[in-house]
Amino acid sequence: MATDFPPLKNDLLLRAARGEQTERAPVWVMRQAGRYLPDHRAAEFREVRAKHGFFEVCRTPELATEVTLQPIRRYAGLLDAAIIFSDILVVPQAMGMTVEMNPGPHFPAPLNTPADVAKLAPHVDVDKELGYVFAAITRTRRELAGAVPLIGFCGAPWTLFSYMVEGETSRSYTKAKTWLFKHPAESKALLMRIADVCVDFLVGQIKAGAQLVQVFDSWAGELAPHHFREFALPVLKHIAASVRAKLEAQGLPPVPMTLFPKGANALLAELAEHAGYDVIGVDWCVELPDARRAVGDVVALQGNLDPNVLYGGHEAIEREVKWMCERFKGDNPPKGWIANLGHGITPGVDPEDMRFFLECVHKYSAA
Numbered sequence: 414m415a416t417d418f419p420p421l422k423n424d425l426l427l428r429a430a431r432g433e434q435t436e437r438a439p440v441w442v443m444r445q446a447g448r449y450l451p452d453h454r455a456a457e458f459r460e461v462r463a464k465h466g467f468f469e470v471c472r473t474p475e476l477a478t479e480v481t482l483q484p485i486r487r488y489a490g491l492l493d494a495a496i497i498f499s500d501i502l503v504v505p506q507a508m509g510m511t512v513e514m515n516p517g518p519h520f521p522a523p524l525n526t527p528a529d530v531a532k533l534a535p536h537v538d539v540d541k542e543l544g545y546v547f548a549a550i551t552r553t554r555r556e557l558a559g560a561v562p563l564i565g566f567c568g569a570p571w572t573l574f575s576y577m578v579e580g581e582t583s584r585s586y587t588k589a590k591t592w593l594f595k596h597p598a599e600s601k602a603l604l605m606r607i608a609d610v611c612v613d614f615l616v617g618q619i620k621a622g623a624q625l626v627q628v629f630d631s632w633a634g635e636l637a638p639h640h641f642r643e644f645a646l647p648v649l650k651h652i653a654a655s656v657r658a659k660l661e662a663q664g665l666p667p668v669p670m671t672l673f674p675k676g677a678n679a680l681l682a683e684l685a686e687h688a689g690y691d692v693i694g695v696d697w698c699v700e701l702p703d704a705r706r707a708v709g710d711v712v713a714l715q716g717n718l719d720p721n722v723l724y725g726g727h728e729a730i731e732r733e734v735k736w737m738c739e740r741f742k743g744d745n746p747p748k749g750w751i752a753n754l755g756h757g758i759t760p761g762v763d764p765e766d767m768r769f770f771l772e773c774v775h776k777y778s779a780a
């Protein structure tokens with residue numbers, strides 16, 4: 414358990430995650446570390462990536478810390494959180510699978526049939542397999558010196574299962590869904606096995622210094638609601654409940670947990686009530702006031718500007734951020750809202766337009 418961290422100077426994110434009112438909405442951006450920074454207008458990430466492979470950066474705490482801090486330095490005073498530089502696919506690696514990034518994810522030997530599950534490691538020792546993430550978190554937390562909180566994360570079982578079965582980012586999810594419908598029991602067993610690794614991985618990140626953790630279910634919206642309920646929801650609940658229970662058993666305080674069930678907007682009320690998370694991240698296909706009505710006061714919300722608005726120039730960015738803020742909070746100070754994009758920032762966004770987006774959130778989300 415890492416301790417002795419410098420005191421936190423900006424706790425907007427943690428207050429909003431607990432559902433409290435804040436003087437303005439805290440803001441951070443999914444994929445803020447690295448994804449758009451290969452742009453020639455932002456040399457700092459390119460410099461690191463020119464010399465080191467993607468997973469090499471993840472596995473080298475000094476490099477992961479450097480890349481995590483780049484957006485914090487570049488947008489000093491504008492970002493309210495750092496997110497550790499890593500990837501959701503380090504969990505399949507820890508389970509014994511080979512994952513390459515060239516430039517998208519590629520699994521040379523995906524799980525074609527349930528028989529392939531025998532090739533996975535029978536037991537995953539997360540300290541041994543993923544200790545490099547814990548080391549990167551502790552180091553980053555020290556170097557942040559309390560400027561902003563540090564977010565840890567993992568992929569959700571359904572999203573990881575899709576990658577492990579499809580072997581790459583899919584358009585149709587045919588192979589992953591074939592598993593669900595042809596081999597439901599084996600699918601559930603594999604989803605639970607992934608979930609158990611996620612539990613230990615999140616607990617380890619929190620012990621290493623993560624102050625909030627987010628579970629990315631990027632492909633949640635690909636499932637029909639009743640299939641989500643059958644396959645994805647039980648393992649998400651298991652993660653939230655087990656992380657809390659394990660922390661409590663070790664005498665450690667809980668940290669807020671965020672679920673980002675991208676596209677599962679029909680299930681917001683149910684997720685808020687039953688999944689066990691403090692914050693639900695939403696994409697741009699639901700309006701924030703409707704999301705708030707669906708979830709009530711049970712959870713905080715995170716989101717949800719369409720990331721493509723950042724390609725629209727200053728006029729569009731300002732208009733859209735203003736609209737999002739005004740529609741959601743009226744004249745009141747924001748309550749239980751973490752401003753963000755509705756999915757990760759995309760490659761090719763001008764880093765100065767990202768800055769303008771952050772400035773607009775500061776301006777228009779204030780009471």
Ligand SMILES: Cc1c2[nH]c(c1CCC(=O)O)Cc1[nH]c(c(CCC(=O)O)c1C)Cc1[nH]c(c(CCC(=O)O)c1C)Cc1[nH]c(c(C)c1CCC(=O)O)C2
Nearest residue numbers: 443444445446447448496497498499500501517629631757
């Ligand atoms: C689905 C998913 C992945 N990874 C992730 C998700 C869930 C979020 C989402 O839905 O966007 C999560 C992720 N990936 C990365 C982070 C780092 C922290 C952050 O800045 O948010 C996070 C939180 C770094 C990364 N992960 C990846 C990069 C690209 C960069 C490089 O080669 O340096 C970065 C910075 C590569 C990656 N990793 C993944 C894909 C599909 C790709 C291909 C390219 C891309 O989409 O950017 C899988």
